[in-house]
Amino acid sequence: MKSAKGQERLRDFVVNGALLLLVFIWTIPTLGLLVSSFRTRFDIQTSGWWKVLPHREWVLVEELDIPEGVDPNGIMTIEGVTGTFDELREGITGEDGRQITWSGNKRLGTIRINEERWVIFPDLTFENYGQVLAGKTYEIQTASGDVMTVEGDNFVGAFLNSVTVAIPATIIPILIAAFAAYGFAWMKFPGRRLLFVLVVALLVIPLQIALVPILKDYVRLNLNGTFLSIWLAHTGFGLPLATYLLFNYIKGLPRDILESAFIDGASHFTIFVRLIIPLSLPALASFAIFQFLWVWNDYLVALVFIGAKPDVQVLTMRIAEMVGSRGADWHLLTAGAFISMLLPLVVFFSLQRFFVRGMLAGSVKG
Amino acid sequence: MAEATQSKFTLKSLLEWFTTTIGQIVVALLVPSITVFIMIKGFIFLRDGAAPKYIIALVAIIWGVGGVALIYFITNWLIEKLPPKWISKLQPFLFVGPAVVILSWYMAIPTVRTFILSLKDRTGANFVGFENYVAVFSQRIMTIAFRNNLLWIIFGATLSIAFGLLVAVLADRSRFEKFAKSLIFLPMAISFVGAGVIWNFIYEVKEAGSAQIGLLNAIWTGLGGQPQAWTAMLQPWNNLFLIIIVIWLQTGYAMVIFSAAIKGIPGELLEAARVDGATEVQVFFRIMIPYIMGTIITVSTTVVIFTLKIFDVVMVMTGGQFGTHVIATQFYRQAFTNQNKGYASAIAIVLVICVIPVMIYNLRQLSDEEAF
Numbered sequence: 226m227k228s229a230k231g232q233e234r235l236r237d238f239v240v241n242g243a244l245l246l247l248v249f250i251w252t253i254p255t256l257g258l259l260v261s262s263f264r265t266r267f268d269i270q271t272s273g274w275w276k277v278l279p280h281r282e283w284v285l286v287e288e289l290d291i292p293e294g295v296d297p298n299g300i301m302t303i304e305g306v307t308g309t310f311d312e313l314r315e316g317i318t319g320e321d322g323r324q325i326t327w328s329g330n331k332r333l334g335t336i337r338i339n340e341e342r343w344v345i346f347p348d349l350t351f352e353n354y355g356q357v358l359a360g361k362t363y364e365i366q367t368a369s370g371d372v373m374t375v376e377g378d379n380f381v382g383a384f385l386n387s388v389t390v391a392i393p394a395t396i397i398p399i400l401i402a403a404f405a406a407y408g409f410a411w412m413k414f415p416g417r418r419l420l421f422v423l424v425v426a427l428l429v430i431p432l433q434i435a436l437v438p439i440l441k442d443y444v445r446l447n448l449n450g451t452f453l454s455i456w457l458a459h460t461g462f463g464l465p466l467a468t469y470l471l472f473n474y475i476k477g478l479p480r481d482i483l484e485s486a487f488i489d490g491a492s493h494f495t496i497f498v499r500l501i502i503p504l505s506l507p508a509l510a511s512f513a514i515f516q517f518l519w520v521w522n523d524y525l526v527a528l529v530f531i532g533a534k535p536d537v538q539v540l541t542m543r544i545a546e547m548v549g550s551r552g553a554d555w556h557l558l559t560a561g562a563f564i565s566m567l568l569p570l571v572v573f574f575s576l577q578r579f580f581v582r583g584m585l586a587g588s589v590k591g
Numbered sequence: 592m593a594e595a596t597q598s599k600f601t602l603k604s605l606l607e608w609f610t611t612t613i614g615q616i617v618v619a620l621l622v623p624s625i626t627v628f629i630m631i632k633g634f635i636f637l638r639d640g641a642a643p644k645y646i647i648a649l650v651a652i653i654w655g656v657g658g659v660a661l662i663y664f665i666t667n668w669l670i671e672k673l674p675p676k677w678i679s680k681l682q683p684f685l686f687v688g689p690a691v692v693i694l695s696w697y698m699a700i701p702t703v704r705t706f707i708l709s710l711k712d713r714t715g716a717n718f719v720g721f722e723n724y725v726a727v728f729s730q731r732i733m734t735i736a737f738r739n740n741l742l743w744i745i746f747g748a749t750l751s752i753a754f755g756l757l758v759a760v761l762a763d764r765s766r767f768e769k770f771a772k773s774l775i776f777l778p779m780a781i782s783f784v785g786a787g788v789i790w791n792f793i794y795e796v797k798e799a800g801s802a803q804i805g806l807l808n809a810i811w812t813g814l815g816g817q818p819q820a821w822t823a824m825l826q827p828w829n830n831l832f833l834i835i836i837v838i839w840l841q842t843g844y845a846m847v848i849f850s851a852a853i854k855g856i857p858g859e860l861l862e863a864a865r866v867d868g869a870t871e872v873q874v875f876f877r878i879m880i881p882y883i884m885g886t887i888i889t890v891s892t893t894v895v896i897f898t899l900k901i902f903d904v905v906m907v908m909t910g911g912q913f914g915t916h917v918i919a920t921q922f923y924r925q926a927f928t929n930q931n932k933g934y935a936s937a938i939a940i941v942l943v944i945c946v947i948p949v950m951i952y953n954l955r956q957l958s959d960e961e962a963f
Contacts, residue, residue: 396656
C-alpha cells in the first residue's frame with residue numbers, strides 16, 4: 226500500500242514535471258520577445274535578453290590616465306597587476322577581484338578598472354515603443370543627452386488599418402453566413418441541396434486558387450487597395466466554414482420555437498432577427514473570434530490585395546517589411562511584433578472559452 | 592341609388608388604391624436609391640478622402656458593417672411588400688443569395704478561371720496546353736518546393752499532433768491543467784509574421800567571439816559549438832528550423848481538440864483496464880489512442896491541409912532562400928514577382944488536386960447525413 230502511494234507520488238511528479246517543462250519551452254520564445262522590446266538598443270545588440278535576470282557583470286568603476294613612467298613595450302605593473310601590453314589589453318584580474326584593462330593604443334590609452342558586481346535592476350525603456358508607434362518623426366534622447374530625430378515606423382497608422390480591415394471582415398461574413406445558414410436550415414427553395422453541396426465542397430479549397438483571378442477583377446473595377454476589396458476577399462474566403470458551422474448550429478435549435486413563432490404570424494426575417502440571432506450568439510461569438518484572429522494575423526491576402534500602398538498597410542505587412550529592410554533593429558522589431566500581438570492576446574485571454582468551443586465545433590465534422 | 596354609391600365607392604377606393612400604390616412604388620424606388628447613393632458616397636469618401644486616419648477607420652467600419660445590414664433590411668422590406676406567394680418564393684434567395692454570389696465569385700468561379708489560366712502562357716493570351724504542368728513537375732525549383740512541403744508534412748504535422756497529444760494526456764492528470772493548456776495554446780493567437788520575428792530573434796547569429804544574442808546560438812556556443820546561421824545552413828535540414836515554428840504554433844490546436852476527446856473517454860473503461868493491471872503506457876496505446884482515433888484523423892487532416900498551404904513563415908524567415916521555398920511561396924513568386932500567371936495558376940491547381948480527396952470525403956459525409 227505504501228509503495229503504491231509512493232508510486233503515485235512519483236507519477237504525479239513526472240507528469241507535472243514534464244508538463245511544466247513543455248510549458249516552459251513553449252513560453253520562452255514569447256517571453257524573450259516581450260522582454261527584449263523593453264531593452265535599449267545597445268543592450269539588445271550586446272547581450273542576450275536573459276541578462277535582465279540578476280547576474281554578475283563587469284562594471285566600470287574607475288578610469289585612470291596611464292601612470293607616468295610605465296614603459297608600454299616592456300612588462301608593467303599598474304594598480305597591483307603585472308603584465309605585458311597585450312595582456313593588459315585583454316584585461317588582467319587582480320587578486321582583489323578587480324579587472325584592469327588598458328583601453329586604447331600604447332601612447333594614448335587609459336586604464337579602466339572593472340569590478341564584478343551584481344546587476345539586479347536591468348535598464349528598461351519604453352523608447353522602442355515610442356519610436357515604432359510614432360508617425361513621421363520621433364525624438365530620441367541619446368545617452369550623451371543630445372536629442373536625435375529619427376523617422377518613426379507609424380505603427381499607430383498600421384494598427385488603425387488593421388482594425389479597419391479586421392472588424393468589418395469579421396462581422397460581414399458572419400452576417401452573410403448566418404442568413405445563409407438559416408436559409409439552408411429552415412427554408413425550402415429549389416436548388417437548396419445543390420447549393421449546400423457547393424458550400425461543403427469549397428470548405429477545403431485553398432485560397433491561392435482565387436488570388437490571380439480576383440486581383441484581375443479588382444484591377445478592372447478599380448477596387449485594388451481599398452478596404453472594401455479586402456473585406457470582400459476575407460468574406461469570400463471565410464464564408465464556407467462560417468456557413469457550414471452556423472448551419473450545424475442553427476439546424477440543431479429546437480424546431481418548436483420556430484413553429485410557434487410562425488403560428489403567431491412572424492415572417493422568416495423577424496424570426497431570424499428576433500429569435501435565431503440571439504439564440505445563436507455562442508456560435509456566432511466562437512466563429513467571430515476565429516475569423517478575427519485569422520484576419521488580424523493574415524499576411525497573404527493583405528499582401529496581394531493591398532499591395533504596397535503605405536497608407537492602407539496592415540500590421541503584418543508593416544512588420545514583414547521591417548524584417549526585410551531593417552532586420553537587425555531588434556529593438557524596433559520586437560516592439561512592433563508585440564504591438565501586433567496585443568489585441569489578439571487580449572481577445573484570446575478574455576474569450577478563450579468561446580474560442581475553444583468554436584474549434585471543437587469545427588472539428589467534430591471536419 | 593345604391594348602385595351609384597357603390598360605383599362612387601369603387602372609384603374612390605380605386606383612386607385610393609392607385610395613390611397608395613404609386614406612393615409605395617415611389618417609396619420602394621426612393622429608399623434603395625438613397626441607400627445606394629449613400630453607399631457610393633461613402634465608398635468614394637473612403638477611397639479618396641483625406642480625413643484623419645481614425646475618422647476614416649470609424650467611417651469605414653460603420654459604412655461596411657452597416658451597409659451590409661442595410662442591404663438585407665431594405666431588400667427584405669421590399670420583398671415583404673409583395674403578395675405572400677411571392678414572399679415565400681423570393682425570401683429564401685435573400686437569405687442564401689448573397690452568400691452564394693460571394694462564394695461563386697471568390698471561390699467557385701476562380702477555380703475554373705485559374706484552371707483555364709493554367710493552360711495559357713504567362714500573359715494569359717495564348718493557350719499552351721499542359722506545358723505549365725510539365726514545367727511544374729520537372730523544374731528543379733518546384734521539385735525543391737515539393738520536397739520541402741513533404742518535409743513540412745512529415746515533421747511539422749506529425750510533431751504538432753504528437754506534442755498536442757502528449758500535452759493533452761499530461762494536462763488531463765495534472766493540477767496545472769488550465770494554466771498549462773492556456774500557455775501552450777497561446778501561440779495560436781500570434782500571427783505567423785509575429786512568430787517569424789520571435790524565432791528570427793532566437794536564431795539570430797553574431798560572429799564568433801562576440802556575445803550571442805540569439806537564444807539558440809547562446810546555448811550552442813555555451814556547449815562549445817561555433818555560432819550557426821540556423822536557417823541558412825545544411826540544406827535541406829535548415830527547413831526543420833522553420834518547421835519548429837509551426838509546431839510551436841499548431842500544437843495548441845491539436846492539444847485543445849485531443850483534450851476534449853480524452854475527456855470523452857468513459858472513466859469506467861480506463862478504470863477497468865487499470866484494475867486489470869494495465870500499465871499507463873498500455874492504457875494509452877490500447878485504449879486511449881483507439882478510442883480517439885476518429886479525432887486524430889480529423890485533426891491530422893486539418894493540420895496536413897494547413898501545412899500544405901504554409902506561406903507566411905517561409906516568406907518572413909527566409910523569403911524562400913537557401914532552398915526553403917514551398918509550394919505556396921513559389922505560387923506567390925510566380926504570380927506576383929515573375930508575373931507568370933499561367934505557371935502560378937498551374938501551381939494553384941496542383942494545390943487543389945492535393946485536397947480533392949478530403950473534399951470527396953466531406954461530401955460523402957454530407958450525403959450520409961439524414962438532414963439532407
